[in-house]
Amino acid sequence: MTEPLLVGTDLHKMYGTxxxxxxxSLTVRAGEIVAVMGSSGSGKSTLLHCLAGIVRPxxxxxxxxxxxxxxxSDVERSALRRRDFGFVFxxxxxxxxxxxxxxxxxxxxxxxxxxxxxERRARVWLDRLEVGDVAAKLPGQIxxxxxxxxxxxxxxxxxxxxxxxxxxxxxxxxxxxEKVMQLxxxxxxDTGAAVVLVTHEPxxxxxxxxxxxxxxxxxxxxxxxx
Amino acid sequence: xxxGHSFLGLLEGKPRHGYDLKRAYDERFSPGRPLHHGQVYxxxxxxxxxxxxxxxxxxxxxxxxxxxxxxxxxxxxxxxAWLSQPEKPEPYLQSVLYTKVVLALMTGRPADxxxxxxxxxxLRLMRDVTRRKTGGDLAEQLICDHALFxxxxxxxxxxxxxxxxxxLAARVRP
Ligand SMILES: Nc1ncnc2c1ncn2[C@@H]1O[C@H](COP(=O)(O)OP(=O)(O)OP(=O)(O)O)[C@@H](O)[C@H]1O
Ligand SMILES: [Mg+2]
Numbered sequence: 001m002t003e004p005l006l007v008g009t010d011l012h013k014m015y016g017t018x019x020x021x022x023x024x025s026l027t028v029r030a031g032e033i034v035a036v037m038g039s040s041g042s043g044k045s046t047l048l049h050c051l052a053g054i055v056r057p058x059x060x061x062x063x064x065x066x067x068x069x070x071x072x073s074d075v076e077r078s079a080l081r082r083r084d085f086g087f088v089f090x091x092x093x094x095x096x097x098x099x100x101x102x103x104x105x106x107x108x109x110x111x112x113x114x115x116x117x118x119e120r121r122a123r124v125w126l127d128r129l130e131v132g133d134v135a136a137k138l139p140g141q142i143x144x145x146x147x148x149x150x151x152x153x154x155x156x157x158x159x160x161x162x163x164x165x166x167x168x169x170x171x172x173x174x175x176x177x178e179k180v181m182q183l184x185x186x187x188x189x190d191t192g193a194a195v196v197l198v199t200h201e202p203x204x205x206x207x208x209x210x211x212x213x214x215x216x217x218x219x220x221x222x223x224x225x226x
Numbered sequence: 227x228x229x230g231h232s233f234l235g236l237l238e239g240k241p242r243h244g245y246d247l248k249r250a251y252d253e254r255f256s257p258g259r260p261l262h263h264g265q266v267y268x269x270x271x272x273x274x275x276x277x278x279x280x281x282x283x284x285x286x287x288x289x290x291x292x293x294x295x296x297x298x299x300x301x302x303x304x305x306x307a308w309l310s311q312p313e314k315p316e317p318y319l320q321s322v323l324y325t326k327v328v329l330a331l332m333t334g335r336p337a338d339x340x341x342x343x344x345x346x347x348x349l350r351l352m353r354d355v356t357r358r359k360t361g362g363d364l365a366e367q368l369i370c371d372h373a374l375f376x377x378x379x380x381x382x383x384x385x386x387x388x389x390x391x392x393x394l395a396a397r398v399r400p
Pocket of ligand 2 (some may be wrong): 044045166214
């Protein structure tokens with residue numbers, strides 16, 4: 001087994017008086033796909049946000065590549081998110097005023113890559129996700145399934161070490177959802193990215209290497225128990 | 227469906243006569259499809275022969291229905307092993323799983339663990355089938371999809387049952 005890449009330990013998070021996480025832990029190794037399952041409101045998204053450095057836990061630690069994320073400055077943390085992490089959400093993540101290729105190129109542009117080079121690399125990723133033909137369209141002019149593929153291309157264009165995907169197939173029908181998951185899984189394996197995949201759907205979770213269940217804000221690694 | 231294990235579980239609460247055992251089984255686990263007397267007889271004699279139950283009382287009359295049976299330590303070990311072992315995932319498992327969950331609740335065992343162990347087993351198989359499907363031709367993909375849809379239905383049932391465990395416990399506990 002490879003070294004742990006991302007380790008969340010004993011994470012706690014309250015929203016007002018609502019406990020969202022109560023002692024949740026999760027270890028992600030380089031290149032593995034971990035499915036995070038659990039009923040609605042159990043704390044899956046909160047766990048993902050803590051691991052990705054988007055939400056600061058009240059208690060517990062998140063260590064990425066040997067460094068504690070909560071000890072980083074805001075600038076360091078957002079640079080880490082930009083360079084080492086990629087994100088895919090359920091919907092509404094593409095900038096409506098930009099074409100698909102511009103959307104995919106955006107993370108590279110934010111990181112200082114020149115427009116021409118950024119868009120060249122973006123096109124390569126659109127082709128890999130089998131949506132090269134929508135490059136010049138606006139997000140409003142493509143289907144939901146195409147939009148999710150564009151979003152996956154955007155998450156992977158920087159060749160991140162970890163992709164955080166929160167219900168990436170949640171708004172799609174089962175055939176399209178699975179196709180997106182298959183492409184995401186394949187792209188992650190090709191680039192060696194780890195994936196933290198939150199999903200309700202067992203057939204989507206079956207593309208992962210293992211599953212973790214979040215119950216009442218605590219995560220259970222059932223396979224290790226069994 | 228393991229009638230023997232269900233009998234052992236039913237006997238854990240208290241010794242029962244053969245006819246009482248049959249009635250309890252029919253009522254809880256097989257409504258509308260009662261056991262044949264032959265099945266009851268065959269099952270009880272096998273349990274007796276294997277030392278999993280003993281006869282601890284007789285009523286006037288003939289046959290296994292009139293005898294009272296008690297579970298032995300070996301019988302309890304046997305039912306415990308059955309409950310903690312996940313079933314091989316396959317379509318139409320629900321009645322076995324339902325029986326396991328109800329027996330666990332009736333005998334004060336952690337029913338949620340049975341569901342968790344089974345869930346893990348199901349998802350493990352779903353991952354295997356998904357890998358096969360990813361590398362397969364169209365025919366292979368369709369065959370795998372058939373299996374995946376059925377396994378998914380089981381998994382949804384496991385989740386639903388887990389969410390309703392307290393409600394079910396209130397109904398089946400003596
Ligand atoms: N920003 C917030 N403000 C207040 N409460 C929140 C916030 N985010 C989450 N919560 C609460 O924290 C708990 C966990 O929420 P979370 O979004 O992590 O659940 P989830 O498992 O992702 O659910 P779902 O499957 O519905 O997306 C819930 O009770 C939720 O209402
Ligand atoms: Mg969520």
